[in-house]
Amino acid sequence: MRLVSRFNPLDVRKDFPFFEKGLVYLDTAATAQKPKAVLESMTECYVEHNANVHRGVYALAQEATDLYEGARKRVAKFINASSGEIVFVRNATEAINLVAQSWGRANISKGDVILVTVMEHHSNIVPWQMLAKSAGASLEFVPVSKDGLLDMDAARLSLRKKPKLFAFTHVSNVLGAVNPAKELIALAHREGVPVLLDASQSVPHVRLDVGELGVDFLVFSGHKLYGPHIGVLYAKRSLLEAMEPVLGGGDMIKEVALSHSTWNDAPWKFEAGTPNVSGAVGLAAAMDYLDALGFDAIASHEKDIMDYALEGLDSLGCVAIYGPRDRVGVISFNFGDMHAHDVSSVLDESGVCVRSGHHCAQPLMGELKIPACARMSFGVYTTRSDIDRAMEALRKAKVVFGL
Amino acid sequence: MVFDMYQEFILDYYRHPRNFGTLPHPDMISHDVNTSCGDEVTMQVLVKDDRIGNIRFTGKGCAICIASSSMLTEHALGKTLDEVSRFTKDDVLNLISIPISCVRLKCALLGLKVLKLGVYQFLGKKLEVQDEN
Known part of the structure; x- marks a missing residue:
């Protein structure tokens, strides 16, 4: 067990061997990466x-x-x-x-x-x-x-x-x-x-x-x-x-x-x-x-990431976000008139992993009147620089898709 | 490069799909869904002298799925049912002429699967799994 007195996402990230791959992993709501202590x-x-x-x-x-x-x-x-x-x-x-x-x-x-x-x-x-x-x-x-x-x-x-x-x-x-x-x-x-x-x-x-x-x-x-x-x-x-x-x-x-x-x-x-x-x-x-990280620290870190990501998506100007502003863990969105798979494919090219599809919630997709959406989700190890890289990839996608 | 996948003509087919819609009295209607992603395509065909006399499709899906389905309908129009029943994966890949990563292959081939499903049903044949490819 590792005790952290002050929450620093960069320190937290070092506990997760997965990140040696250099990927921006924004699919933690599907499955989270594992800290060394668990392994x-x-x-x-x-x-x-x-x-x-x-x-x-x-x-x-x-x-x-x-x-x-x-x-x-x-x-x-x-x-x-x-x-x-x-x-x-x-x-x-x-x-x-x-x-x-x-x-x-x-x-x-x-x-x-x-x-x-x-x-x-x-x-x-x-x-x-x-x-x-x-x-x-x-x-x-x-x-x-x-x-x-x-x-x-x-x-x-x-x-x-x-x-x-x-x-x-x-x-x-x-x-x-x-x-x-x-x-x-x-x-x-x-x-x-x-x-x-x-x-x-x-x-x-x-x-x-x-x-x-x-x-x-x-x-x-x-x-x-x-x-x-x-x-x-x-x-x-x-x-x-x-x-x-x-x-x-x-x-x-x-x-x-x-x-x-x-x-x-x-x-x-x-x-x-x-x-x-x-x-x-x-x-x-x-x-x-x-x-050991502490849930108060986790919550305040994740809120910072959430707000930063929402701001970033808003600034792109062609993003529809589903759900309330006050939220936990995930942002589901669509990008212009593009299908979520296309968005996810283009992000993947930049090493950014986001989920796309119906998220095992087809009745809700029906309610929202959308066939699918892309989803970013965050965890203790998500950093502002992950979000920056995702936004950069989305800006590139905007050009590719002619949006 | 995934960006090569989204060339202008693919996006154009996605945004303005040719032969998108339904037919008043089709001879065959076929439909399928990619369970992994939720993409769905329905094909409607009017048969005339054992040929594809008219064809329309509807669907919800990504650019690759919609563009490839649309191009396939253009390619199939006027062909004999026998020819269409022998369409292959490579025929579709040649049609769309963009690099397709293996994760997106299913998107590109859904239209083909649905069209062949309809033609096979019409001809009284059973679509075997290996025929999908």
Whole structure:
């Protein structure tokens, strides 16, 4: 763990071996680059402590188990949960599917409504569509207002009709809009509606506290948090205890007989098979790293980069930006009449990586009446000079496209 | 150089695509989407004496996708269905005559895939994956 007393993006950048490539990486919302501390913790896990967890009685096996369960504690602490409420999965998508297939099947039935929003990533729409199809339930969508924010009046109205669940994203991966999670959760709870919060786009930028939020389910991906490819499901202990496992196999059982089996306690009953130990350890290291930087410092750095990039895009004179001015992490935009892929290709030529396409949010693209957009996204290592290089590339693109 | 991809005639075809639109009573309509990027193209063809009697396309996509689809419609007009069914990737690349990086190849070839899909369906043949190229 590296302690930084004052946040300096140039120092931070030195912690990320990726940047030796010399690329301007503006696609952190898709996946973040990894600091050395994360990579080293994972290597150490394989070199020094590799044994299967929860199995052997030899010392090394215990070391591996301690590391894995220690990582679970670390993740719990990061979001102010207790370790029994943390389930390790592959990614946020799998976490949502787990809730849909386990809690959903037991609690959603014919005629029920699942409330989501039009600004969701496909991962927070499709699992509910699948559940609705098999249960005979239906989906309702909270719309987005003209200024790119969630329509709170519509959310209130929909919640008053008492849907069986409200699943929404904390931060839109396209608009960067921050949904007032605490307020929405309180509104939902007043109607007795449980809430699943997709924190994939918020957890790298803001301090999350599940106790303060009062949320029932919360999901995020480790790889967007500067960690490895692992996912986290948080659920209130009472919910996890009542839920049936979705995957069967080793580690998720207490006893197995030929005629029947009994389940392990939560959270292990949801983790069938050998888990992603190095992934959990790497994620814990990423959390150490971010805590050492400090979320206040991260937020003020990222706001500086955001404002600088918005100013830069405005000055180009041919850029349409989607979403509110006050935003986190991402800027989605279109450049004149050019398609986002063309913009991305031209930026790529200058070594600038930006995402283009529908960003796994086709319903939102429909709402915005655009087929696609380009997206820049930022992280702890993004510098003003990254933004300068992106703007220079866009100025070149303006000439190429005759804009 | 990616800048060579965006020569004036490509941008002109993107901004003013020839044969863009629909036909009143087409003999074939075909459509496909590039799942990786969301580009989509629909082709409509009127068949006359086993030839492409008239052709229109609509779509949403990047300059490369729209320009190549448009050029392809011009190239296909008047050709026999048999000829069109044997159009290849290289035919399209020759038509657009710009360097295409492998990530953008799918954009350039979507129109071809959709046109062949329609012609194959019309001829009662099945489009195999290798035929796309």
